[in-house]
Amino acid sequence: MSERLTGKVALITGAARGQGRSHALRLAREGADIIAVDLCENIEVNEYPLANPEDLAETARLVKDLGRRVVTRQADVRERGALIEAVDTAVAELGGLDIVVANAGICPLGANVPPRAFVDAVSVDLVGVINTVDAAFAHLRAGAAIVATGSVAGLLPGGADNPQNGPGGAGYGHAKRGVARFVHDLALQLAPHSIRVNAVHPTNVNTGMLQSAPMYRIFRPDLENPTREDAEPAFPAMNPMPVGYVEPSDISDAVAFLVSDEARYVTGLQLKVDAGALLAATTSGAPG
Ligand SMILES: NC(=O)c1ccc[n+]([C@@H]2O[C@H](COP(=O)([O-])OP(=O)(O)OC[C@H]3O[C@@H](n4cnc5c(N)ncnc54)[C@H](O)[C@@H]3O)[C@@H](O)[C@H]2O)c1
Numbered sequence: 001m002s003e004r005l006t007g008k009v010a011l012i013t014g015a016a017r018g019q020g021r022s023h024a025l026r027l028a029r030e031g032a033d034i035i036a037v038d039l040c041e042n043i044e045v046n047e048y049p050l051a052n053p054e055d056l057a058e059t060a061r062l063v064k065d066l067g068r069r070v071v072t073r074q075a076d077v078r079e080r081g082a083l084i085e086a087v088d089t090a091v092a093e094l095g096g097l098d099i100v101v102a103n104a105g106i107c108p109l110g111a112n113v114p115p116r117a118f119v120d121a122v123s124v125d126l127v128g129v130i131n132t133v134d135a136a137f138a139h140l141r142a143g144a145a146i147v148a149t150g151s152v153a154g155l156l157p158g159g160a161d162n163p164q165n166g167p168g169g170a171g172y173g174h175a176k177r178g179v180a181r182f183v184h185d186l187a188l189q190l191a192p193h194s195i196r197v198n199a200v201h202p203t204n205v206n207t208g209m210l211q212s213a214p215m216y217r218i219f220r221p222d223l224e225n226p227t228r229e230d231a232e233p234a235f236p237a238m239n240p241m242p243v244g245y246v247e248p249s250d251i252s253d254a255v256a257f258l259v260s261d262e263a264r265y266v267t268g269l270q271l272k273v274d275a276g277a278l279l280a281a282t283t284s285g286a287p288g
Pocket of ligand 1: 013014015016017018019020037038039040041050051052075076077078103104105106107124125128149150151152201202203204205206207208209210
């Protein structure tokens with residue numbers, strides 16, 4: 001693999017597992033040193049478990065095995081002050097910051113979750129992205145690149161909200177629409193400073209967020225306690241391409257391109273990695 005990112009430092013949130021870990025390893029393989037941030041605790045309204053400190057340590061071990069430097073921070077993207085401190089001290093250790101991947105997220109789906117799940121989803125999935133950019137801001141120079149993780153849920157015409165998803169699902173959709181808008185508007189403001197801002201919008205990705213009890217219930221509403229085996233045949237329904245989900249590495253490929261110099265004039269892009277999911281939604285008049 002070419003080392004397109006040699007000498008660069010990348011900040012990645014939600015880096016303990018899933019897509020965040022995959023991005024950390026991909027960017028490290030391309031030559032970048034890594035600041036890996038994760039909450040490493042559960043959030044009450046979010047039924048499935050989030051990452052733990054061992055997951056974050058494992059990401060760090062894997063980055064080091066690739067011969068790159070890594071600094072980890074247990075921090076909550078909802079807490080702007082703590083995040084700024086975490087990023088400042090990590091940047092001081094690694095000597096700069098060139099790349100920001102605002103990826104941390106929760107998806108507290110379910111008709112029976114409490115209404116505050118709306119606010120919690122927005123706090124992590126939208127405010128967390130803004131906080132991450134804020135924490136990075138003082139360190140970014142011309143040539144820097146920001147990528148925020150949205151979702152097909154943020155681009156569905158008419159929104160992704162339906163009663164089955166509950167308030168947390170509505171908050172998730174609201175947040176991801178906000179991410180798309182934030183990226184568009186911030187890209188315009190930062191373009192004169194040669195700092196690029198792009199979004200990736202995945203369809204289902206094979207991570208702990210997808211492989212979870214609340215998600216299985218969304219895909220198999222006909223069953224009371226669906227398992228992974230029950231949900232697997234239902235996952236492909238939203239993707240015109242014949243797959244139920246993409247792998248984290250498929251999203252990392254998009255992120256690696258967006259932060260590389262090969263994308264040096266690409267900014268404000270809403271890059272769908274969705275196996276055609278949004279094509280189907282726009283042709284059929286959009287679910288939800
Ligand atoms: N998995 C999917 O199907 C899918 C689809 C579209 C978009 N996404 C988005 O992709 C991103 C990555 O999710 P994933 O699929 O890797 O799921 P994941 O649950 O495996 O990873 C999310 C990570 O974010 C961390 N995190 C959660 N809240 C945090 C907080 N407040 N502060 C810091 N870290 C926090 C978790 O501990 C976890 O390590 C999310 O933004 C998600 O919304 C996922």
